Every structure is written in structure tokens, then in C-alpha cells.
Amino acid sequence: MFQRILIANRGEIALRVIRTAREQGIETVAVYSEADACALHTRLADQAIALGGLLPAESYLDMDKILDAAKRTGAEAVHPGYGFLAENAEFARRVVEAGMAWIGPPPEAITQMGDKIVSRQIMKAANVPMVPGMTEPAADADAARAAADEMGYPVMLKAAAGGGGKGIRIVHEPTELAGAFKTASGEALAGFGDGRMYVERYLVNTRHIEIQVMFDAHGNGVHFGERECSMQRRHQKLVEECPSPAVSEAMRQEMGAAALRAGAAVDYEGAGTVEFLASGDEFFFLEMNTRLQVEHPVTEMVTGVDLVWEQLRVAAGQELGYGQDAIAMTGHSIEVRLNAEDPSNNFLPSIGTIGNIRIPGGPWVRFDSGIYSDMEVGLNYDPMLGKLIVWAPDREQAIARMRRSLEELNIGGVRTSAVAGLAVMNDAGFQSGEFHTQYLENMELTEPASDLDKVVAAATAMRRWKQANRAALAPRDADRLGWIARGRVGKATHPHIAGSTSGFTREGNRS
Amino acid sequence: MKYFVNVNGRPLEVEIVDRAGKLVVSIDGEIADFSYEEVDNDGQVALVMDERGYAISVAGKRNDYHVTLAGHAYAVEIEDERERAAHAAERERSKGGGVVKSVMPGVVVELCVAKGDVVAAGQPLLILEAMKMQNEIGAPSEGRVKSIFCSAGEAVSAGGKLIELEALEE
DSSP, rough: SSEEEEOOOOOHHHHHHHHHHHHOOOOOOOOOOOOTTTOOOHHHEEEEEEESSSSGGGGGHHHHHHHHHHHHHHHHHEESSSTTTTHHHHHHHHHTTTOOEEEEOOOHHHHHHHHHHHHHHHHHHTTTTTBBBBBSOBBSSSHHHHHHHHSSSSSSEEEEEETEEEEEEOOGGGGGHHHHHHHHHHHHHHSSOOOOOOEOOTTTTTTTEEEEEEETTTTTTEEEEEEEEEEEEETTEEEEEOOOOOOOHHHHHHOOOOEEEEHHTTOOOOEEEEEEETTTTTTEEEEEEEEETHHHHHHHHHHHOOHHHHHHHTTOOOOOOOOGGOOOSSSEEEEEEEEEEEHHHTTEEEEEEEEEEOOOTTTTTTEEEEOTTTTTEEESSSEEHHHEEEESSSHHHHHHHHHHHHHHHHESSOOBBBHHHHHHTTHHEEEEEEOTTTTTTTTTOSOOOOOOOHHHHHHHHHHHHHHHHHHHSOOOOOHHHHHHHHHHHHHHOOOTTOSSSOOOOOHHHHO | OOEEEEEETEEEEEEEEEETTTTEEEEEEEOOEEEEEEEETTSSEEEEEETTTEEEEEEETTTTTEEEEETEEEEEEEEEEEHHHHHHHHHHHHHHSSEEEEEEEEEEEEEOTTTTOOOOOOOOEEEEEEEEEEEEOOOOOOOOEEOOOOOOOOOTTTOOOOEEEEEEOO
């Protein structure tokens, strides 16, 4: 096993890796940008190397700086987390070439799965079910229009190099296509340097269900069941759970087998997630994420497996040491993502200074987050502040536990998606388990009429009244300066040490 | 002091009177049994009302507050008597048209309208990129583009003026 690893990431995922590493007696090296000098990953790692810079490109995306830090500290392996360089094949290759282990899949697997068009071809050959769509990117908006007209609407425009919900548009009407093509392609070009788009049939009332897989370097692979990720908005997941209320044991086995075929087709190693679109008991390959996912904790809660530890073990060359029979799913787990955004204002980004944090506790409640008091939430980094995760013996109790935990939680300074998470927990459709990927988009998220209005009104009025009174009582500048001046004069007339040429001592000046 | 409070759009009146150092709080004319303590300077409030305890977070100042109570978010607008009269007069003056401001910091990717254009409600005025997402900013109402305060490629801050619309003549 490694003695020292470098974590090329920030925020909650950097902490997540540090925690497992510490438990296993592995030293951790954090890297941090100028903006993250106070961040928790900087404080909690064994070593912290400054990358400088405020922008991601100058820090967490700068391969040279990170590789230098790794070499300088003698790290034997690099964990990329998710986002930033996690799915960058070039970085993976450079880590390996520098003689370190890459805690992730082989660079070739990243390249193959990272290109949506190439991956579709490989998956087709591996007999993984596919959604009808173009196998080549559209040359321009007109070509996309022609392909869409043939497939039938609605269609999905998708960036060839996309990910994380960027560069994706759903088009319902032929007339909307040209505009959507332009914005999505622009987004893809700005985000990934590649504006190529392709078109595919967009299935309605589909669910987004994904399978967690883990392969070692010796040809062994297992899956850890599914995660239900249909509660999403603009392709950004909000609530995830394990298991899915829509997956039977038979379907789980079928999906698990398909996911293992998908991984095996690219000689996968490490942790990965195969995303499927499910409709009824049919499912279609969406993409494979060649990294640890944000929502991995729900799988950990239900299977009892520390996925980061398994990542470290297989990256160090160890065999998995167990087969599919050893994986058992117990109870139910739910995760709510806490993003800095305002659900009451169309989920627009919210920035500010974090304060007034109250973190829920109690049995089977897990809070994975990198937030701290006075943390600045800006626009340079991902808006996800953290995740709240609960476990319970069954789904109904897990919902009740998540609701209770969200009611306890407070994150001040920015608006967060926590209120939307609570609305989902209270929603009859979510509780019934019958929902799809469009469900959250259409959900009414305005706050219901509440009998606590009077309490809220009274507290706010009191706060304002106190603020106004404090302001009125605060001494005006002129008064304060006069007071300080008088204080100095008083000091100066004090008998002073013989030989001193000044009436002011150093101490006197400071008072 | 009397406050006119709007909680998620529902109006309430709160009156706070200092009677020889003891605060008497009444809500919609009814005196409440009340204990209000500020836990810290960030707006964490411990409130006991009619012997029920509440953990409340109150953020904001002057007229706009954001309150969190038991996981629910409340947008609260508050005015005292004098402000209420002043604000009503101001609203009357600025009827029709108005300035479209950026609700988030971002970069203007593209302007979709030019000065003098007549736009319909909801028609895209410009595309703003924030947090790596491109967002269409639509017209809040119909009107004519009176002035444009930004250009493509320009960074704008939250609350920054983007475009001013004027009311259409009949």
C-alpha cells in the first residue's frame, strides 16, 4: 500500500479522500490555490503545497504545478477526485509516466469513454443497449436539424466532449433547434474547447439510473448495485438514492451485467459509474463516468464498502479479493446536494460568505462538505458546497430522516438547494417512488403557506429593530476621535521617564 | 415602531414598543409572549414564542431579509411606516418600462437586441454566462430598448444594470 498520496482536488471530495487515507495510515498531500489557503483540505492534510493563482487554470488545472508538488513531496500516487483533471487522460498519462500510480482508470479508458461518439461505438460492440441517435457529430445546425427531423422530437443536443450537464439542450420543436444548437455549442466550446454536437432521440418519462462498478488490475470486476439519480434539473442532480424504487432484483442483475461488460470493453480499472436511461424495465447506455461520483456515499451507506479505500487498494495493485456474491445491499440511503444556488429564483447561482452554519447530527446522518465559517463562495469553483446523506432500514424512514436533517441544517451567507431537497422529501410523487428525470423541473418549488409566518415576521422585525438601535447607539466618528484624542493627551501629561524627549511612549501611542 | 412585513408575499404587521426597557411585541395587533436572543453576530436567533422554541437564521438588512426556519426559506420584505409611504410613491413614478439588472455575476456572451428594438415580454435580451452555464435573460415586460449598459464579453456583477426598457406609447 502507498505511504503517501497527493490529492489533486479541493472541497468536499479532497476531504473525503483525506479521511479514508488517514484512517488507513496513509499520508496525504493537499494542493491549494490562493483562494483556498484557509480551506479544510489545506488544513487537514498532512502536507499542503501552494499552487498559487485564483483561477482553476492557474491551480487545480495546472498539470505542471501539480506534478511538481507530487514529485517534491514523494507522493506515490495521485487521486484526482471528480471534476478538474479527474477525466483528463493526458494528466493520467503524465502521472503514470512520472512513476506514480494514478488512482483511476487507465488513460486509454478515459479517452475512449470521454468521447461520447467513440464510447457509443465500443458499447454497441460490447452488446450494451443504446438509445437511437447519430454516431457522428453534426456538421452544423442544419445537419442537426435534418437528423432530428428524421428521429422525431423531442431530441437532445449533446456536446461530444461534454459532461456535468454543460453543453446539453433538449429541443421539443423544430423551430427551437437552431437557437439551442448555438448556445449549447458555444457552452461546449467555452467549457471544453470542443463545440462539436450530436443529436439523439430524447426518451420521455425516463429515469436516470447508474451502476457503480469497481475493477482491479487483474481482470476482476464487481458492481455495487444502482443509484437512482432522476431527481435532477438541467441535468444537474439534486437528490440521489440507493437502491432505486424502480429497479427490481432481476433488472439490477441485468444492468449490473451490462455495466460490467461496458467496463471490461475498455479494460477498466478502479471505480467507475455506468449511467443508464431507464424507461419501464428497459435501459440504455448513457455514458460512463471514469471517476468517483459525487453521489458515491449512498452506495457506501447501503453496501458498507468504503469506495475510496477500494480505489486505493486496486490502484496499489491489490486484487479485489471478493466476488459479486459478497456485495449485499442493506436498507436505504438518500443524498441531497447542497449547492450555492437559489431554488426560489430559478436556481441561479448564489455567492457570498458562509456563516451561521448548523450541521445536523443524530444516528445515520452523514455530512460531507468542505464549508467553514467565513468561506468565500465565488464563481470560480463548482457551486456544490457539500452533501447531506442519511441511511435508514427502509425508504420511508430514510425520507423521514432526511427531512428531519434538512430541518436542522442551516448554511448562512448564500442560498442553497437545501430547501429544494426538503420540497422533494415532502413531495407525494417522490414519496411514491414514481418520478422521472423531468419531474423536478416541473415541480412547484415555491414555499407552501406556513403557520410559522408570524414567527418569521416577528423574528425579522426584532432583528431589524435591534440593528437600527445598535446603529443609533454606535458613537459617531467625531465623538470617537475626540475621545481618542483626549485619551492621548491624558497619557502625555503622565509623569514620564527622565531623558525621554517625547511625551508619547510607544505604548501610549498604541492605546 | 410599527413594521409592515411581507413573508413570502403574505402581509403581516409587527409592532415593537419599548416599555421601560421591556419590549412588547404584537403581531397583527395581538401581543405575543416573546423571548428573542441573538446567538451570534451572523443572525442566528433563538426565539421562544408562546413557550415554543425556534432556531431561526435571519440574514439581511434594511428592507430585505432572508429567513430560514426548520429548513424552509422565507423571503421577507420589511418597511417601517415612513419607508412604506416613500416606497409607494417611488413605485408610482417608475410605472412602465424599467431597468433590467443582472441577478448574478457573470459574463455577457451575446446581446440579442439593439437600441430602439421593440421587445415582447419574455423575449431574450442577452445571453449571460455564469457558473459555466449560458442563460437567456428575457424581457420582464414588453417595451422598447432605451439604453444598453453592457457589451458582449463584458463581465457584470450581481445587481449591475444590463438594459433599460421604456414603456411603449399607445
